[in-house]
Amino acid sequence: MLPFIPHYDALLLENHGCTTYGSDVWQAFFRMEMVEHFARITFVAEMLGGARPLPREEVEKLFAARARYNVSSRAGMQPGMPLVAEDLVETPPSRR
Helix, strand or coil: CCCCCCCCCEEEECCCEEEECCCCHHHHHHHHHHHHHHHHHHHHHHHCCCCCCCCHHHHHHHHHHHHHCCCCCCCCCECCECCCHHHCCCCCCCCC
8 A cells, every 4th residue: 555645545445445544534534535425426427327538638627626626635647547538549349
């Protein structure tokens, strides 16, 4: 976990669940609330046919909006993270 802690606010551990951390217990608690909220959104999106990634421009706007809403996070835009629509390579259907 140590290499990821400087870059992320929450970690999902296979077969162990999720852990969050912050400057105090309340910040860690609210980060866990965000993880659970995201899980609910993901579940509903899957039930409605699956989530679709946003274009890079829209994701960059969301990251920029953090400052306006006084949201701090260690996670930032990196190549391939978060996944944006431009990262997906569509393969043409095979010809029969």
